[in-house]
Amino acid sequence: MEGERGRILVVDDNRVNRLTLARTLEQQGHAVALAEDGRQALERLGQEPFDAVLLDILMPEMDGYAVLARMKDDPALRHVPVIVITALDEVDSAVRCIEMGAEDYLPKPFNAVFLRARLEASLRRKKLRDLEQAYLQQELMLRQSEKLATLGKLSAGIAHELGNPVAAAQRGAEQLERALREHLAAYLKLCAAPLGPEQVETLRRLAAEQEACRERVGALDPLRRGDLEAELERWLEDAGLEQAWEAAPVLVSMGYGPDALAGLAERFPGHVPALLAWLSSGFTVFSVLEEIGEGARRVHAIVRALKAYTYMDQAPVQNVDVHEGLENTLVMLRARLKHGVTVRRDYAPDLPAIEGYGGELNQLWTNLIDNAVQAMRGQGELTLATRRDGDAVVVEVTDTGPGIPPEIRPRIFDPFFTTKAPGEGTGLGLSISHGIVTQRHKGSITVESRPGRTTFRVRLPLRLERGMDEAAG
Ligand SMILES: Nc1ncnc2c1ncn2[C@@H]1O[C@H](COP(=O)(O)OP(=O)(O)OP(=O)(O)O)[C@@H](O)[C@H]1O
Ligand SMILES: [Mg+2]
CATH class of the missing domain: 3.30.565.10 (Histidine kinase-like ATPase, C-terminal domain)
Structure with a gap:
């Protein structure tokens, strides 16, 4: 069977050793790079990938132990097999290197058959490990895309379902702020007016009405409604109301026609604009609150459905x-x-x-x-x-x-x-x-x-x- 071939880094401070090893390895079909000491070795390892390192132990500057320690500390290099080169009388240092994570050792003087056997075994193990790693990576990515695939099918729909009520709530919050400001301003105007007890009693009744009549919204057919709004708007403009176009539809929703408004106006001479602004903005506040509440209920229902769908918080x-x-x-x-x-x-x-x-x-x-x-x-x-x-x-x-x-x-x-x-x-x-x-x-x-x-x-x-x-x- 064809043996494994790879890129090998030879690290030895002895030039003759280096060249001998390089020649042998090249004859066996490997690609070889050389380093003279530990520092150079780490530099090369940082620059390009190697399949194995043949590492001398005793070197000036930075010895083999230091290189080995640094490699085992570095996640990118930890899995590159290291075979240490030892003299026959250095059995203890070989053992120490193996304990530090070296894959194998090679005694000097070199024996080509020995070298081939040990190196190829190391390369085979590394290749298996790399394959396993690649497989796991692929598996992981597949799982990830599976999750995303189902999520993708739902997310567009859910985003759509949540979008409407949330947008309505947002719009409502802005409307609410404007209506409330208007309501308070009109209220202060009415407070400043000298009102008799009968008028105060009417205001109290109207306040209750603002809250009660929001249910009537939408009961009118659109054509009839349009006519009524136009009629009321003219009436309000004549009465001197600034936001007549805004107040008219609201008052129609509340069930007011020109006759009812005329009746009210009679009872509050001189205060008609403030009264109507107060009345319509109060009604707006209550109906917008209702809308926001409805939106929140809808969002809640969707979240509940989502929880039920995913069996969230439940045993698998x-x-x-x-x-x-x-x-x-x-x-x-x-x-x-x-x-x-x-x-x-x-x-x-x-x-x-x-x-x-x-x-x-x-x-x-x-x-x-x-x-x-x-x-x-x-x-x-x-x-x-x-x-x-x-x-x-x-x-x-x-x-x-x-x-x-x-x-x-x-x-x-x-x-x-x-x-x-x-x-x-x-x-x-x-x-x-x-x-x-x-x-x-x-x-x-x-x-x-x-x-x-x-x-x-x-x-x-x-x-x-x-x-x-x-x-x-
Ligand atoms: N009900 C069906 N009617 C006709 N063809 C179908 C039907 N269900 C599946 N297929 C075919 O089988 C193929 C594979 O379906 P599968 O659900 O695995 O992937 P997909 O629908 O193409 O993409 P994804 O589900 O990841 O969004 C589809 O592309 C389609 O050609
Ligand atoms: Mg599909």
């Missing part, structure tokens, strides 16, 4: 209600479904709970539903069907899309296999799903497809495998 293995998982997933994907996908549920009425990884099962439903919606280009029928089958539960996700062409069917579960444009799909959805079903739950996932009807069928045992071990033991 639970008794999973499959219907609940499917429903939580539908909530999370609502934004994707609402423009043209009809969801049909064909749920078995008394489906038993299954033992499983709840969060991962929801990832599975997300991937299957996401594929179905993408295949249908957002228009069509999605059917979720469940049933019990012996000691397992079967879930089917069916779409009315164009189907999976037979020639790609064998590859759809492969990682990174996708027919979608970059940015639309990473090709990880089904490979993640396959792992979740077959490895984590020891179930099976199959597909049946023709144009107009594609069904992914997932079979999940009622109990996880460890349950069977327990039963057997």
Whole structure:
């Protein structure tokens, strides 16, 4: 068998030794670089990668021990194998070097066969280690992209769902500030006015009305409303109100028409603008508060759904209600479904709970539903069907899309296999799903497809495998 070849750094202060070693190594097919002392050796090691170092121990300036110690301290050099070169009477120093992390030692004078054997063994070990490292790195990146893949499917929808109520709350906070300022200014004006007891009593009644009549908002049909607003705006302008265009729609929402306003104006001669500003801004304060509260409730509901979807704060293995998982997933994907996908549920009425990884099962439903919606280009029928089958539960996700062409069917579960444009799909959805079903739950996932009807069928045992071990033991 061909031996391992590599880039070798030879470190020896003795020129003859250095050259002899270099020649032998080159004859054996390695690439060789030379250093005269420890300092030079570390410099070279910092500049380029080596597969092994042949290191003399006794050198001026910086000896082999110091080089070895520095290499073992440096994460980038720690794994480069070091073979120390020792004279026959230096067994103790060889032992010390091995204790410090050297891979092997080579006695002087050199023996070419010995050198080849030891060096090649070291290189082989290093290569295996490098391979293992590269594999782990790849595995890590795959896991990372898997996580991102599912997250990506949800984040757009969630951001959208959260965006509306949060924007409304933000807008509301600004409106609230303006309305409150106006309200207080009008209030101070009214306080400064000499009002009789009857007028004060009317104000008290109006204050209660501001709070109570916010429920009437939106009850009017838009055309009638537009007319009323225009009429009121004219009336308010005539009465000398500065923000007539702003106050008119608010007063309409409160149920005021010109007649009611005229009645009020009669009772507060000389104070009409302040009274109406006070009335409409007070109402605005209450309705904006209502809107902000509604937004916060909506955000809370989304966060609750997200927690339920991810099984946050729960043990990894639970008794999973499959219907609940499917429903939580539908909530999370609502934004994707609402423009043209009809969801049909064909749920078995008394489906038993299954033992499983709840969060991962929801990832599975997300991937299957996401594929179905993408295949249908957002228009069509999605059917979720469940049933019990012996000691397992079967879930089917069916779409009315164009189907999976037979020639790609064998590859759809492969990682990174996708027919979608970059940015639309990473090709990880089904490979993640396959792992979740077959490895984590020891179930099976199959597909049946023709144009107009594609069904992914997932079979999940009622109990996880460890349950069977327990039963057997
Ligand atoms: N319901 C379906 N109808 C038609 N084709 C499908 C369906 N589900 C999957 N496919 C095909 O299988 C391929 C692989 O699916 P998979 O879910 O693994 O990756 P993806 O959807 O392309 O990307 P990702 O899921 O990572 O966003 C898809 O690109 C698509 O061609
Ligand atoms: Mg997919």
